[in-house]
Amino acid sequence: MEERKIFGFLKQNPLAMIGSVVILIIALTMVLVPLLPVTDPLVQNLPNRLKPPSVKHPFGTDNYGRDVLSRVIWGGRISMLVGIFSVGLASLIGVTLGLVSGYFGKFVDIVIMRITDILLSFPALLLAMAICAAIGSSLWNVIIAISIITVPRFSRLVRGSTLSVKEQDFVEAARALGQKRVKIILFHILPNILSPILVMVTLWVPVAIMTEASLSFLGLGVMPPTPTWGNMIGEGKSYLQNAPWIAMFSGSAIILIVLAFNFVGDAVRDAFDPRLRGEKEVGRG
Amino acid sequence: MGRYLIKTFATVIPTLFGVVTVVFLLIHLAPGDPVLAILGPYATADSVNELRKSLGLDQPLFVQYGKFIGGLVRGDLGRSLVTEQPVLIETLRPFPYTVQLALSGVFMSILMGIPIGILSALRRNTFLDYFVRTVSISGISVPVFFLAILLLLIFSYWLGWFPIVGAGDTSSWRSLLQHLVLPATTIGLSTAVLIMRLTRSCMLEVLGQDYIRTARAKGLGEKAVILVHGLKNALLPIVTVVGLYMGHLLGGAILVETVFARQGVGKLLMDAILARDYPQVQGTVLIFACAVIFINVMVDITYRFLDPRIKL
Numbered sequence: 001m002e003e004r005k006i007f008g009f010l011k012q013n014p015l016a017m018i019g020s021v022v023i024l025i026i027a028l029t030m031v032l033v034p035l036l037p038v039t040d041p042l043v044q045n046l047p048n049r050l051k052p053p054s055v056k057h058p059f060g061t062d063n064y065g066r067d068v069l070s071r072v073i074w075g076g077r078i079s080m081l082v083g084i085f086s087v088g089l090a091s092l093i094g095v096t097l098g099l100v101s102g103y104f105g106k107f108v109d110i111v112i113m114r115i116t117d118i119l120l121s122f123p124a125l126l127l128a129m130a131i132c133a134a135i136g137s138s139l140w141n142v143i144i145a146i147s148i149i150t151v152p153r154f155s156r157l158v159r160g161s162t163l164s165v166k167e168q169d170f171v172e173a174a175r176a177l178g179q180k181r182v183k184i185i186l187f188h189i190l191p192n193i194l195s196p197i198l199v200m201v202t203l204w205v206p207v208a209i210m211t212e213a214s215l216s217f218l219g220l221g222v223m224p225p226t227p228t229w230g231n232m233i234g235e236g237k238s239y240l241q242n243a244p245w246i247a248m249f250s251g252s253a254i255i256l257i258v259l260a261f262n263f264v265g266d267a268v269r270d271a272f273d274p275r276l277r278g279e280k281e282v283g284r285g
Numbered sequence: 286m287g288r289y290l291i292k293t294f295a296t297v298i299p300t301l302f303g304v305v306t307v308v309f310l311l312i313h314l315a316p317g318d319p320v321l322a323i324l325g326p327y328a329t330a331d332s333v334n335e336l337r338k339s340l341g342l343d344q345p346l347f348v349q350y351g352k353f354i355g356g357l358v359r360g361d362l363g364r365s366l367v368t369e370q371p372v373l374i375e376t377l378r379p380f381p382y383t384v385q386l387a388l389s390g391v392f393m394s395i396l397m398g399i400p401i402g403i404l405s406a407l408r409r410n411t412f413l414d415y416f417v418r419t420v421s422i423s424g425i426s427v428p429v430f431f432l433a434i435l436l437l438l439i440f441s442y443w444l445g446w447f448p449i450v451g452a453g454d455t456s457s458w459r460s461l462l463q464h465l466v467l468p469a470t471t472i473g474l475s476t477a478v479l480i481m482r483l484t485r486s487c488m489l490e491v492l493g494q495d496y497i498r499t500a501r502a503k504g505l506g507e508k509a510v511i512l513v514h515g516l517k518n519a520l521l522p523i524v525t526v527v528g529l530y531m532g533h534l535l536g537g538a539i540l541v542e543t544v545f546a547r548q549g550v551g552k553l554l555m556d557a558i559l560a561r562d563y564p565q566v567q568g569t570v571l572i573f574a575c576a577v578i579f580i581n582v583m584v585d586i587t588y589r590f591l592d593p594r595i596k597l
Contacts (some may be wrong), residue, residue, distance in 0.1 A: 118303030121581070122574050123536035126554075130308070130570045133558040134315035210428050214540055217430050218555060237434060237544070241442050251431040259426040266422065 009271060019263030026257055030077045039067045041074040041227050050243040060245040063235065068246055072253050075227035078139065083209040086146035087201055094154025095197060099185050101155065102162025113159065116152040124149045128211055132220040142221045146208050157200055161193035195272040202268050206261035213254050229254045289589065297582055304574050309353055312567045313346060322561050323366060363564035372568035376553065383549040386468055386541065387534045391527060393473025394480050399523065402484025403516065409489065417481060424478030429537045433471040433544035440467060450546035468541045475537060476530055483526055487519040521591060528584030532577035
């Protein structure tokens, strides 16, 4: 999409505009965090524990006296990282599988789609939990687990789109000209199915962020003391009565970013691909 | 009908087989030695070998797989390493709590979602409609465990209306119900926002049909038009989606059970994972996944049964 088109699109969708601005601000904060004057999220200050929000600590302090604001910002970095990397990895693998499955058909198609169906028949969170339980908890393992639950969604979508594009005349023409299959797939089919893929990416980044938060909340994701929004809510849960701010600020951060992505995602979906309506609901784990 | 059922089950069986294989491979191919994980770093070589043998982990993978499938056919999922009871029995014990939670959650979500969805469709593009739509899109952005914590904080800690943890005393209905309200509301609310959106769009589609105009033209009251002609036809996709959500609801139940420290399959799974009780993890994931597949098949059958346009 050209720049002018993007701008026109955002102008017509005030919610998408707000969403993009929020995402942009949060993304910038995440990138610039090391340069910002925030305290170290890991520095403990026990005499100063469980202090309510004040001028010095706008979001209060946690059970080790760490600054909650700084932990929310650094935690957001991890959450965004997981969201973007896992969906990026999943789309890379899923799109490749979907293209291969849809273009070549026959046996390859049957095998890939069977595996896809099997993976889709698990509740997403349950599968992610089982994977994390099996391979252990770490940042990269969480990214792998979320990618595994997301790949089948992409491969199924891309296969469907490939099947319909494959039959069109320009692909037939390319084939008649004797172009190589890889070239046909990459230069003729892929560019024509980019919009549903883009829609899927904007809709799945928030789902990935939520899944990461759920896993870390359960203690299966990124481990403390590294802050993530999920494990901060998990830790804050034990101090709900005395220090509700620990859980509240991290939870609000999740809602803010997911809401922003959903605003943008909804608008992009409506603009590009009305057929995808309902996809989000089914994919929610 | 009979032919359709046979066809359905013929496709379900390979899926079930695949699910079993995925779960088995997940536990057995995972990096790291489960025996060392169970015994800890200070275990002697003898005890390691002994446990490995007693778990059957010293045999080749395909032998283990064969034994696993053989056990499954006989309903044997192995024994829990912690309680030493059969995994199947351990898993089925807390099942009623989770089913109770999921069903009451669905009930609440229908109770909230469908009427509000209809209202939003009827008052399309009014303030009410925008409000409902904003609430529903915000609603999907709230993680279910955070919603649970919010409700817990407000209604249990601050207002003191409901008990904080547990599933209640099984001998008293009152206690069971009191402990169920907040967890069920959490699941209900998080699903209601989806049902609202869906009901709104289905109703809008149905209300634009010719037969609605005919119903109005022949002088039917507005109530009859909306409820009998409109809702009845809009219900079909709603029923399907509610059914399909059951799988995800069960996933959400894991989180809700953890927040409320409520007995259930979710809590059992979490405890098993934390205790590195691999047979129990394997069995619970398997039973959970099979339950979801079973529900989806049932929904599919009901759907075809309800919709006379689909030939069986």
